[in-house]
Amino acid sequence: MNTTHFEVVRTYTSRRWLVVAVCLGAVWIAFMLFLMGNDIDNQQGGVMGMNFLGLPLMIGGLLLAMQAKYQFVHSRARLTPGYARPHLVVLVALLVGLVLVYPVLTSWRLHYAPLGVLAFSTLFAALVVWQIQVMSGLLSLASLALYFSYFQPTIAQLWVADSPSLLLPRLALLLIGLSGITAWLWRLTQMKEEDSDYLVPVQSGFSQQSRMEKSEARHLVTRWISRSPVHRWVVDGWHDRLAGIETPSESTRPRLLRYGMWMLPMPLVAVQMLVMILAIASMQFFIFSNMHAGEGSVKAGPMMLGQFGILCMVIPAMACHLLATRRTRLGQDLLLPLSREALVDGLRRQFVAMVLWTTVPAVLLAVAIAPYVAAELLTPENMVAVVATALAIQPLSIGLSLRLALVQSGLQRMAGMILLLYLLMGVAVGTYFAFVNAGLGWGAFLALTVLALGIMCLRWAHNAWLNAELG
Amino acid sequence: MNQLSQPAVLADGLCKSFAAKQVLSNLDLALAPGTVLGLLGANGSGKTTLIKCLLGLFRTSGGRAQIFGEDAWNLSATTKERIGYVPQEVATYPWMRVRHVIDYTAAFYPRWNRELVADLCRRWRLPLDERSGSLSVGQLQTLGIVLALGHEPELLILDEPVASLDPGARREFLRTLIDLVEHPDRTVLFSTHITSDLERVASQIALLRDGQIEFCGELDLLKDRVKRLRILAPDALPASFAVAGALSCQVDGKLAVATVADFSPQEIDELRQTWNADVTVSDLNLEEIFVELHDSESPKLSQGELTGAVR
Numbered sequence: 039m040n041t042t043h044f045e046v047v048r049t050y051t052s053r054r055w056l057v058v059a060v061c062l063g064a065v066w067i068a069f070m071l072f073l074m075g076n077d078i079d080n081q082q083g084g085v086m087g088m089n090f091l092g093l094p095l096m097i098g099g100l101l102l103a104m105q106a107k108y109q110f111v112h113s114r115a116r117l118t119p120g121y122a123r124p125h126l127v128v129l130v131a132l133l134v135g136l137v138l139v140y141p142v143l144t145s146w147r148l149h150y151a152p153l154g155v156l157a158f159s160t161l162f163a164a165l166v167v168w169q170i171q172v173m174s175g176l177l178s179l180a181s182l183a184l185y186f187s188y189f190q191p192t193i194a195q196l197w198v199a200d201s202p203s204l205l206l207p208r209l210a211l212l213l214i215g216l217s218g219i220t221a222w223l224w225r226l227t228q229m230k231e232e233d234s235d236y237l238v239p240v241q242s243g244f245s246q247q248s249r250m251e252k253s254e255a256r257h258l259v260t261r262w263i264s265r266s267p268v269h270r271w272v273v274d275g276w277h278d279r280l281a282g283i284e285t286p287s288e289s290t291r292p293r294l295l296r297y298g299m300w301m302l303p304m305p306l307v308a309v310q311m312l313v314m315i316l317a318i319a320s321m322q323f324f325i326f327s328n329m330h331a332g333e334g335s336v337k338a339g340p341m342m343l344g345q346f347g348i349l350c351m352v353i354p355a356m357a358c359h360l361l362a363t364r365r366t367r368l369g370q371d372l373l374l375p376l377s378r379e380a381l382v383d384g385l386r387r388q389f390v391a392m393v394l395w396t397t398v399p400a401v402l403l404a405v406a407i408a409p410y411v412a413a414e415l416l417t418p419e420n421m422v423a424v425v426a427t428a429l430a431i432q433p434l435s436i437g438l439s440l441r442l443a444l445v446q447s448g449l450q451r452m453a454g455m456i457l458l459l460y461l462l463m464g465v466a467v468g469t470y471f472a473f474v475n476a477g478l479g480w481g482a483f484l485a486l487t488v489l490a491l492g493i494m495c496l497r498w499a500h501n502a503w504l505n506a507e508l509g
Numbered sequence: 510m511n512q513l514s515q516p517a518v519l520a521d522g523l524c525k526s527f528a529a530k531q532v533l534s535n536l537d538l539a540l541a542p543g544t545v546l547g548l549l550g551a552n553g554s555g556k557t558t559l560i561k562c563l564l565g566l567f568r569t570s571g572g573r574a575q576i577f578g579e580d581a582w583n584l585s586a587t588t589k590e591r592i593g594y595v596p597q598e599v600a601t602y603p604w605m606r607v608r609h610v611i612d613y614t615a616a617f618y619p620r621w622n623r624e625l626v627a628d629l630c631r632r633w634r635l636p637l638d639e640r641s642g643s644l645s646v647g648q649l650q651t652l653g654i655v656l657a658l659g660h661e662p663e664l665l666i667l668d669e670p671v672a673s674l675d676p677g678a679r680r681e682f683l684r685t686l687i688d689l690v691e692h693p694d695r696t697v698l699f700s701t702h703i704t705s706d707l708e709r710v711a712s713q714i715a716l717l718r719d720g721q722i723e724f725c726g727e728l729d730l731l732k733d734r735v736k737r738l739r740i741l742a743p744d745a746l747p748a749s750f751a752v753a754g755a756l757s758c759q760v761d762g763k764l765a766v767a768t769v770a771d772f773s774p775q776e777i778d779e780l781r782q783t784w785n786a787d788v789t790v791s792d793l794n795l796e797e798i799f800v801e802l803h804d805s806e807s808p809k810l811s812q813g814e815l816t817g818a819v820r
Contacts, residue, residue, distance in 0.1 A: 259603040260642035277605055280612035285619050288586050294616050301604035367600040369566050374617045375590040378565070378583060509566025 042120075046128040050105055055449050060101065067094055071147050090144050091197075092185045095159055098136045099166030102129065103222075107170065110226045111238045122227045133219060137163045150198040157208040158184075158197040160215025167222045172235050173258075186321060234261075263301065273301045291376055292384025298371065299388050300360055308395040311356060315349045315400055323411075339411030346404045347428075350397050351462050354439035355455040357392040361385065361443040362451060368508040382503045389440055393432075401428065423473030423481060430485035431466050433492025438462075441499035444506050515578045517542045517664050517696040518563055522572030525555075525562050532558045534720040535572065540698060542663070545690045547711030547728075548700040549795075551803045554717045556700045557597055560668050563698075564594060576664065590618060593662030595670040599653030603642025607652060610641050611659070618660040626659045632681055646673045654682060658689070665689070666698045671706060679706070686710055704795040714795070716802060723802065728795065735798045736772060740765040742786040752780065756801045768793070768801045 051057050071090060109115065109125050141159040145152040165181040168174070187193040196204060229236045237258055263269050280297060300307060323342040364371075364385075372381055408416055438458050445451040465488055473481025518540040525533040532555045540546055550556045561567040563574050565581035574581035579588050601610055611630075615621040630637060633651045636644075644652065650673045657665065671679045683706055690697055690710065699711060707714065708728065715725040724731055738752065742763050750760045753776075758767040781788050793801070 256601065256603040256642035258642075260640040263604055263640065273604055274606065274609075277609040277613075280609055280616055283612075283616045285616065285621075291586070291617055294613070297605075297613050298602050301602075367602065369561075369596065370594070370600055372566060373564060373589055373592060373594050374614070375586040375619075376617070377586050377589075380586065505568070507567050509561040509564070 042124040043128055046124045049109065050128075050132070053449065055447070055453075056101070059449070059453065060097075063094070063097070071144065088185065088188045090148065091141060091155065091159060092162065092188060094140065095136065095162050096166060096181070096185060099163045100170060102132055102136065103167040103170035106167075106226055107238055110229060111236055113231075115227075116230075126223060126227070130223065133163070137215075137219070148198075151200045151204070151208075153208045153212070154197045154199065154204060157211035157215065160219065161211050162215075164215045164218025164222065168218060171222055171225060173237065182321075189324075237261075259301070269301075272306065276303050288375070288380075291374075292380050292387065295371070295381070295384040296388050296391075298367065299364065299392070304388075304391055304395045307392060308399060311353060311396045312399055312403070315346065316403070318349060319346050340415055343404055343408060343412050343415070346400070346407075347466070348459075348463060350400050350404075350428075351431075351435060351459055351466070353396045353400070354393050354435045355459065356396075357389050358439040358443040358451070358455065360392070361389055361440070362445070362448075365443070365446065365508070372508050378504060382500065385503070386440065386500065389443075390436060393436055393439075397432075419474065422478070423470050426473060426481065426485045427466050427469040430469060430488040431462060431492070433496050434465065434488055435462055435492070437492055437495030437497075437499045441495070441502055444502055515542075516540055516575075517544070517577060518698060519575040519578075520559070520563060520572065521575075523559070523562060523569055523574055524571035525558055525567060526570045532720055533562065536721055538715060538722055538725060540696055542696050543693050544713055545697040545711050546699065546713045546715055546725075547707035548698060548715050548717060549702075549704065549707065549799055550700075550717030555720050556717055557668055559717065560666055560698070560700060564592070564666060590620070590660065591663040593657035593660065593665045595650075595653045595657045595665075595667045597668045597672070599649045601641040601644070601649060601652065603640065605641055606638055607635055607641050607644070608637040610652065611637075611656065614656045615659060620661070621659050622661055625661065626655055629655045629658065629685065632685075633678060647675060647678065650674055651678060651682075658685070663694060664696045664698075668700050669702065670699075671701060671703060679703075683709055704799055708795050716799075718803065731798060732792060732795070735768065735770050735793055735801065737791045737793055737797075738765075738767045738769055738772070738777070738780070739789045739791065740767065740780060740784065740786045741788075742784045746784065757804060768797075 067090060106125075106129055110122075115121050115125075137159050138156065141155045142152055144150070145155040162181065162184050165177055165184060169177040169181055188197065195201070196207065225235070263273055277297065283294070286294065296304065302310070319342055323339075368381075372378065374381070376384065435458075438461075439455070442451055442454045442458065445454060469481065469484045469488055472484040516539040518538065520536050520538040523533055523536040523538075524531070536559065538559075548556050548559070558567060562569050563576065563581055565574070565576075565584055568582055576584060577588050577591060579585060584592075602613070605613065607630075611626060615623070615626070629635075633655070635648065635651055635655065641649070641652065650670065654667075654670055657667075671682055674682060686697070686699075687710060689695055697710075699707065701707060711728060713726060714728045714731055716723040716731075724734075735756070738755075740746075740752075742765075745762050746760050746765050748760060750758070750765055752758050752765075752767040752769060754772075755767040755769045758765060777788050777790065780786060
């Protein structure tokens with residue numbers, strides 16, 4: 039390896055926080071593998087396979103594919119002599135580590151069939167890198183299906199079981215996976231500016247965007263709308279209303295801010311989010327049903343409702359992402375004829391509206407499903423506990439998410455959202471169990487404390503927005 | 510202070526720093542209504558930071574910034590109705606068509622000149638039905654200018670508005686700007702690197718250097734202060750030849766060329782007598798003055814009044 043290769047390696051470490059996060063993740067996985075390796079039986083193959091193989095491959099694959107696109111979706115990739123070779127060498131070395139060496143070590147530690155694991159890892163990595171390459175939702179679904187395949191006992195056997203009869207299908211899958219990765223490497227060097235996949239995956243938003251990345255992001259949104267006639271029709275129909283708006287009074291102007299929030303009106307965003315939540319919850323229902331196949335699907339229902347609750351907590355995170363995306367335009371919005379207070383208030387209202395538009399139907403849906411999947415939970419005590427906890431936690435969730443939307447670095451914001459999600463889950467579970475186990479008085483006390491904290495957080499977020507330099 | 514005597518823009522002892530880096534220090538600037546001021550400065554001199562502080566997009570670290578007498582950080586909606594701003598990098602809503610972006614902005618303003626906007630869009634060939642996300646950087650800049658002019662603001666602040674425009678669009682923009690500044694109450698603060706544009710439009714110039722305004726005044730006054738001397742001696746001049754207080758001085762045999770500021774006729778006579786030289790004085794255009802003043806080794810212009818212009 040010469041100096042050029044080291045220079046290329048250095049480009050992978052340019053995002054310091056990301057490197058720190060990846061290193062921490064790697065240490066955690068190594069530690070867990072060391073700690074748990076000997077105690078694992080094949081029945082646990084699903085969870086272990088997903089955690090120790092699927093997750094690192096997914097994250098690692100995404101990061102490598104994005105970095106590769108940053109390197110090759112640039113005029114220097116075609117104009118600099120000898121550019122492709124060192125970049126590909128480093129990329130291949132990293133891919134070998136991620137897709138071949140790491141899975142083999144894992145299979146040795148978890149007592150999985152090495153060839154099965156390699157078939158999975160190459161196929162999965164190929165799907166992940168192509169998903170980033172062409173930004174295809176279909177490939178995302180395919181990679182997710184493969185990721186969750188560890189929970190389907192028959193398919194999981196294909197990856198983990200020690201069975202000579204699986205040699206040929208495994209070899210075939212391995213070959214397909216390797217061909218997919220090779221084709222992707224070739225594609226990286228062949229992309230031209232007019233190609234549809236000549237785009238940096240800027241929506242990842244790992245860092246503050248450069249001018250070129252902002253321009254790419256604009257084109258990406260336009261291209262995305264152009265693909266679907268239905269989207270075009272909805273987006274245009276909604277914005278055509280702007281031409282007919284009579285000049286509103288100073289007090290009603292902030293309501294106009296909703297048009298700049300996202301391309302779709304709030305109810306449609308809510309429907310999209312709801313469909314997504316339902317899809318994920320259904321998938322988890324399927325997974326838990328399979329995990330507890332021997333015991334019937336009795337436990338899957340409550341688990342599904344629990345997951346539904348967790349997903350509802352993710353909604354403010356999504357609203358936070360949308361608001362953070364708007365941040366680049368706020369310098370201009372601030373000079374619209376609105377006072378700073380009115381602008382911040384208007385943005386906050388849009389944020390809350392977005393959360394409520396999605397959360398309320400999601401909760402209603404959960405209430406409608408509950409009698410069918412977890413009838414035993416519908417006791418008056420439980421209902422009081424759930425409703426009180428859900429209401430108490432909203433200001434905290436909204437306040438902290440609103441504050442996080444001010445964080446400019448996408449990576450730091452994402453890390454903050456993950457921590458926030460865990461914090462909220464802990465608070466919600468604690469409050470719920472205080473109601474159920476310690477009685478109504480303690481539960482109410484805790485719920486009121488959370489509510490008071492939430493209101494303080496809302497004020498804190500509001501002040502932070504008022505004092506933020508939005509230029 | 511009544512509205513007439515009140516400056517449209519005021520920076521008083523303005524300071525702005527980012528962490529340990531001081532960008533603006535104790536900067537003073539006042540724009541009377543009706544002034545067209547060109548803001549010049551080298552890259553990184555703090556022009557955009559100054560503009561953002563003046564508009565309340567950045568919070569000042571010290572001093573005060575005011576627009577029409579209001580604290581820039583807390584501008585009222587009414588005052589904002591009087592301001593138009595074209596940023597260096599125009600941000601847009603990429604999913605909206607150009608006409609949607611215009612309608613969206615127009616909806617906020619009680620007075621929006623639809624005829625003017627339609628005319629500007631036609632003259633600048635803005636594709637109204639295209640999504641704003643697919644516009645080129647130049648088209649986006651043009652859209653930003655249209656949005657800033659639509660409500661016919663009393664104060665127009667432009668941060669390098671023509672940097673991305675093609676020569677035709679730039680000429681069209683300048684023509685529009687000249688039409689606009691004919692209105693006696695319209696104030697324009699115009700930051701650019703294209704000095705020839707400033708010479709066409711601006712009546713006053715502010716030079717920003719090291720976080721402070723080095724010169725602020727009439728463009729003609731600046732041209733009067735800074736001159737180029739061509740000194741031709743009968744014999745070769747020594748390598749150590751220098752003109753006291755010169756911004757720059759180059760010696761080549763019998764000929765020396767020096768750029769001077771605030772040089773008096775008496776000092777020229779002294780040069781003639783000392784070196785028995787033929788001294789000719791010539792004007793500099795704004796670009797030449799800018800280059801001379803922003804040479805890292807050149808001394809700063811004195812803050813004092815003009816003591817004796819070279820004619």
